[in-house]
Amino acid sequence: MGVKGEETRARLIAGTRTLIEAQGYFGTGLNQIVAEAGAPRGSLYFHFPEGKDQLVAAALTQAGQEVGDLLASLAAEGADSGALTERLTEVFAERLARSDYTKGCPIATVALEVAGTNEPLRAVCAEVYESWQRVLAGRLETEGFRPAEAATAAGQALALMEGAVLLASVRRSREPLDHAQHAVRHLLGTQPAAARTA
Amino acid sequence: MGVKGEETRARLIAGTRTLIEAQGYFGTGLNQIVAEAGAPRGSLYFHFPEGKDQLVAAALTQAGQEVGDLLASLAAEGADSGALTERLTEVFAERLARSDYTKGCPIATVALEVAGTNEPLRAVCAEVYESWQRVLAGRLETEGFRPAEAATAAGQALALMEGAVLLASVRRSREPLDHAQHAVRHLLGTQPAAARTA
DNA sequence: CTGAATCTGTAGACCGGTCTGTATATTTTT
DNA sequence: AAAAATATACAGACCGGTCTACAGATTCAG
Numbered sequence: 001m002g003v004k005g006e007e008t009r010a011r012l013i014a015g016t017r018t019l020i021e022a023q024g025y026f027g028t029g030l031n032q033i034v035a036e037a038g039a040p041r042g043s044l045y046f047h048f049p050e051g052k053d054q055l056v057a058a059a060l061t062q063a064g065q066e067v068g069d070l071l072a073s074l075a076a077e078g079a080d081s082g083a084l085t086e087r088l089t090e091v092f093a094e095r096l097a098r099s100d101y102t103k104g105c106p107i108a109t110v111a112l113e114v115a116g117t118n119e120p121l122r123a124v125c126a127e128v129y130e131s132w133q134r135v136l137a138g139r140l141e142t143e144g145f146r147p148a149e150a151a152t153a154a155g156q157a158l159a160l161m162e163g164a165v166l167l168a169s170v171r172r173s174r175e176p177l178d179h180a181q182h183a184v185r186h187l188l189g190t191q192p193a194a195a196r197t198a
Numbered sequence: 199m200g201v202k203g204e205e206t207r208a209r210l211i212a213g214t215r216t217l218i219e220a221q222g223y224f225g226t227g228l229n230q231i232v233a234e235a236g237a238p239r240g241s242l243y244f245h246f247p248e249g250k251d252q253l254v255a256a257a258l259t260q261a262g263q264e265v266g267d268l269l270a271s272l273a274a275e276g277a278d279s280g281a282l283t284e285r286l287t288e289v290f291a292e293r294l295a296r297s298d299y300t301k302g303c304p305i306a307t308v309a310l311e312v313a314g315t316n317e318p319l320r321a322v323c324a325e326v327y328e329s330w331q332r333v334l335a336g337r338l339e340t341e342g343f344r345p346a347e348a349a350t351a352a353g354q355a356l357a358l359m360e361g362a363v364l365l366a367s368v369r370r371s372r373e374p375l376d377h378a379q380h381a382v383r384h385l386l387g388t389q390p391a392a393a394r395t396a
Numbered sequence: 397c398t399g400a401a402t403c404t405g406t407a408g409a410c411c412g413g414t415c416t417g418t419a420t421a422t423t424t425t426t
Numbered sequence: 427a428a429a430a431a432t433a434t435a436c437a438g439a440c441c442g443g444t445c446t447a448c449a450g451a452t453t454c455a456g
Binding site: 022023024025026027099100101102103104108109111112113115116117122125126129152155156158159160161162163164166167169170171172175176179180182183186187 | 220221222223224225297298299300301302306307309310311313314315320323324327350353354356357358359360361362364365367368369370373374377378380381384385
């Protein structure tokens with residue numbers, strides 16, 4: 001596969017990400033995607049022969065991996081669970097603010113749309129969320145949580161943050177995210193960064 | 199307006215609720231709605247002259263009010279905040295299980311789809327969530343929370359439950375909802391003292 | 397009491413446009 | 427020249443929305 005082919009493929013995924021994050025799966029058409037990516041229709045079906053679902057799956061996977069890699073690298077640098085969740089909350093808050101509250105979690109909208117009707121895409125969304133949860137749970141284990149409790153606590157923290165993104169999108173305000181961050185700290189039993197350094 | 203007219207209108211709203219809760223806003227077409235409701239297209243535009251958005255707004259409002267009325271009646275009977283959230287969690291869990299995990303929160307999917315692109319519907323979703331939050335916050339005030347802290351805690355609890363519905367839908371399991379319920383109890387039970395001293 | 401006018405609501409054909417996906421021709425790269 | 431990739435025309439289905447026709451009840455003049 002040549003350089004140009006890779007670039008077109010990358011632009012298609014990037015365009016798909018941009019659009020589905022703001023409009024969801026059904027709200028985004030292939031015409032819109034190829035226009036956004038500056039690629040012709042034929043190229044789309046050359047690079048993604050299975051069509052829209054394959055393209056959306058690639059976009060979700062890439063977006064999920066970016067966030068997962070960020071969390072994993074923070075954890076590798078020794079960030080504690082409170083710092084991990086704070087950073088994730090901040091990522092979502094920043095995305096919302098910079099997009100005028102059109103893009104929150106890159107997975108959530110599609111996840112809810114397809115969970116009941118599109119099993120392959122549901123599985124992709126589930127894997128992304130589980131990968132995020134695994135990183136957080138792993139960190140919690142090094143802080144003394146037993147494996148089962150770490151998984152539960154990580155799931156609760158993730159639910160809190162995802163729900164806060166939903167409320168923040170609907171209210172057009174980052175306040176729910178900031179309140180969620182405090183609640184997550186409380187649930188996980190860690191002190192805020194300000195208190196730690198004091 | 200005759201009896202039959204009211205019935206057709208009610209069937210249209212009921213059909214719309216059924217479909218958008220499982221498939222979202224963009225995933226549900228008017229052909230599907232009129233088929234589900236057993237009503238002709240002309241009746242749809244007679245009862246809802248502004249079209250799809252007016253119909254969806256009516257469906258969201260009705261679904262939101264049903265849940266809100268349930269919470270309000272429980273609160274009037276003296277249920278405490280833990281019982282309110284437990285019941286709301288149970289409503290969502292039951293809906294998911296009975297629909298084979300296709301219907302969770304009746305608002306969430308549409309809320310995320312339209313938050314960035316359809317201001318009137320976004321406002322409807324926001325009002326539903328705020329009405330739920332108000333009931334819970336009101337109960338928290340009678341339990342000793344100051345108004346500001348009650349609103350914050352109610353928002354955190356709502357975020358936790360909504361996020362748990364998302365994760366439960368994607369995982370096809372009620373486990374996230376059960377874990378969320380424990381976390382909500384923890385948040386609401388321990389925060390008053392800290393909030394008062396803050 | 398009748399029968400035409402009116403109102404409510406039903407019924408579905410039809411509009412332009414967009415949807416996902418296919419087929420085929422052409423250009424670029426190797 | 428072969429392979430990789432681009433480019434576009436096209437197909438059939440469906441989209442939301444508009445339009446006209448008409449069925450059944452109600453009203454009201456005579």
